[in-house]
Amino acid sequence: MAEPAIAARNLSLVFRTNDGPVHALSDVNIDIAPGEFISLIGPSGCGKTTLLRVIADLEKPTGGEIRVNGVTPEAARLARDYGYVFQAPALFPWRTIEGNVMLPLQIMGLSKAERQERARQQLALVNLAGFERKFPWQLSGGMQQRASIARALAFEPKLLLMDEPFGALDEIVRDHLNEQLLKLWATTRKTVVFVTHSIPEAVFLSTRIVVMSPRPGRITDIVDCDLGPDRPLEIRETPEFLRIAQRVREGLRAGHSYEG
Amino acid sequence: MRASILPVLTVSAGIVVLWYLGAVWLNWQVVWDMQARAGHAPDFATMVSLTLSHARPLLPAPHQVVVETWNSLTGPPITSPRSLVNHAMVTLSAALAGFGLGSLAGVLLAVAIIHVRALERSLMPWIIASQAVPVLALAPIVIVALGALGMTGLMPKAIISAYLCFFPVAIGMVKGLAAPDALSRDLLRTYSATPAQVFWTLRVPTSLPYLFAGLKVAVAAAVVGAIVAELPTGAQAGLGARLLAGSYFGQTLQIWSALTVAAVVSATLVGVVGLAERLLARRMGARA
Numbered sequence: 001m002a003e004p005a006i007a008a009r010n011l012s013l014v015f016r017t018n019d020g021p022v023h024a025l026s027d028v029n030i031d032i033a034p035g036e037f038i039s040l041i042g043p044s045g046c047g048k049t050t051l052l053r054v055i056a057d058l059e060k061p062t063g064g065e066i067r068v069n070g071v072t073p074e075a076a077r078l079a080r081d082y083g084y085v086f087q088a089p090a091l092f093p094w095r096t097i098e099g100n101v102m103l104p105l106q107i108m109g110l111s112k113a114e115r116q117e118r119a120r121q122q123l124a125l126v127n128l129a130g131f132e133r134k135f136p137w138q139l140s141g142g143m144q145q146r147a148s149i150a151r152a153l154a155f156e157p158k159l160l161l162m163d164e165p166f167g168a169l170d171e172i173v174r175d176h177l178n179e180q181l182l183k184l185w186a187t188t189r190k191t192v193v194f195v196t197h198s199i200p201e202a203v204f205l206s207t208r209i210v211v212m213s214p215r216p217g218r219i220t221d222i223v224d225c226d227l228g229p230d231r232p233l234e235i236r237e238t239p240e241f242l243r244i245a246q247r248v249r250e251g252l253r254a255g256h257s258y259e260g
Numbered sequence: 261m262r263a264s265i266l267p268v269l270t271v272s273a274g275i276v277v278l279w280y281l282g283a284v285w286l287n288w289q290v291v292w293d294m295q296a297r298a299g300h301a302p303d304f305a306t307m308v309s310l311t312l313s314h315a316r317p318l319l320p321a322p323h324q325v326v327v328e329t330w331n332s333l334t335g336p337p338i339t340s341p342r343s344l345v346n347h348a349m350v351t352l353s354a355a356l357a358g359f360g361l362g363s364l365a366g367v368l369l370a371v372a373i374i375h376v377r378a379l380e381r382s383l384m385p386w387i388i389a390s391q392a393v394p395v396l397a398l399a400p401i402v403i404v405a406l407g408a409l410g411m412t413g414l415m416p417k418a419i420i421s422a423y424l425c426f427f428p429v430a431i432g433m434v435k436g437l438a439a440p441d442a443l444s445r446d447l448l449r450t451y452s453a454t455p456a457q458v459f460w461t462l463r464v465p466t467s468l469p470y471l472f473a474g475l476k477v478a479v480a481a482a483v484v485g486a487i488v489a490e491l492p493t494g495a496q497a498g499l500g501a502r503l504l505a506g507s508y509f510g511q512t513l514q515i516w517s518a519l520t521v522a523a524v525v526s527a528t529l530v531g532v533v534g535l536a537e538r539l540l541a542r543r544m545g546a547r548a
Binding site: 058078080084088094104137 | 443444446447448449450451452453457461462465544545547
């Protein structure tokens with residue numbers, strides 16, 4: 001196997017709070033291969049977002065080891081190895097859509113012509129061609145989130161980290177964006193780590209699903225999701241899909257079973 | 261816009277009516293005594309018309325102020341010491357110089373405070389204390405001290421103006437530069453943006469509405485500062501000088517016309533800053 005995109009060994013993170021220590025991550029072990037689509041699923045407080053933030057070097061682990069593309073998360077961040085999509089689009093309201101997608105490129109010091117060319121390409125990839133000059137408030141929530149995905153992809157990172165990117169959208173828009181995301185993944189072959197609390201979303205998108213559970217935040221199960229690359233929305237009615245969803249659901253329930 | 265015209269007109273009309281009633285009431289005794297000394301006993305209508313046309317009234321009537329203001333703006337040549345345009349320009353140039361200096365100082369202070377956290381605790385009390393000192397008491401001291409150093413004319417006045425200006429700008433800017441949310445800061449962190457890049461791409465744009473709120477207060481304060489600074493200098497020129505001369509010689513009409521011009525100058529400056537804000541906001545994608 002090639003060098004893993006992400007490798008975590010006995011990773012743990014304890015937040016010191018006024019109410020005592022909170023074990024956000026406890027003894028997390030996982031290897032993610034390049035090109036995989038991994039979903040982190042679990043109830044709130046299970047550490048799925050924290051794990052993503054550790055990968056992105058937005059939080060420092062307090063124990064264990066983690067490598068991103070063979071280096072520390074900090075080195076990976078400095079090398080701009082990943083694009084991060086947040087729960088909210090986090091578009092700057094004073095920039096046009098094009099200006100927002102160009103933001104990371106501007107920070108990296110690309111020429112204006114190059115920035116515009118890449119922004120145009122990325123916006124076309126998320127079906128937002130023609131919206132370059134619009135300001136964020138002129139777009140729907142789904143379109144804004146697509147723009148934020150274009151922004152995360154603009155500097156062509158090896159890794160795409162997504163923190164419940166569609167959590168705030170209605171189900172119809174969500175289905176549509178899930179389909180688009182799969183196509184995007186198929187064309188770009190990026191490694192994707194995707195945080196969600198929706199079982200169908202995780203099964204529909206992923207090659208593997210990491211089931212997590214809270215207090216302490218930990219991995220309880222890793223479910224293979226070998227539905228193949230071609231996944232129409234109807235696949236969600238197939239027995240194979242339902243079987244995987246059932247296993248994820250059991251994993252989630254097991255994580256809760258010995259709690260009050 | 262249309263819905264707001266009627267209330268505005270109603271309030272304005274109410275103020276004018278109250279003003280006329282006040283002018284009649286306040287000037288009544290003086291006029292009555294003068295008439296009595298001359299052996300007249302005017303009837304009510306004559307008294308009213310006399311109270312509204314007195315040359316040195318306690319409270320001049322609105323139309324007297326308008327006429328006096330108009331005459332002193334358009335009558336004498338602009339270079340004459342009797343021209344209000346001349347005085348207004350003197351005050352305006354000091355106010356604008358002070359506004360520029362003070363705003364710059366306010367912004368720089370805010371930038372320093374944002375970047376060095378310790379400065380917030382060490383500088384803020386002084387900044388706030390500076391505004392607790394009445395500028396009326398401080399102005400003569402500063403003017404005299406700077407005069408002793410050979411600094412006269414526009415600069416000392418501009419410094420008093422700047423002293424009033426920097427405060428709202430600094431306070432607004434400190435709040436504005438600290439306003440970006442955690443999400444936006446995380447986003448820039450994922451790009452490994454340098455502190456300077458975070459400052460220019462995130463902090464500055466976020467702070468602009470706060471900056472303009474501060475600038476609007478500051479520009480009005482700048483005019484007040486310039487006028488106050490003109491009072492202790494022997495009052496050669498400027499709206500402040502005009503106010504002082506008017507009060508020496510009991511020329512209430514002159515005082516009121518100088519006040520009117522000062523108010524118009526301030527309102528115009530606030531309007532200009534507001535316009536600049538709107539133009540910038542439109543460029544930055546604000547909803548119409």
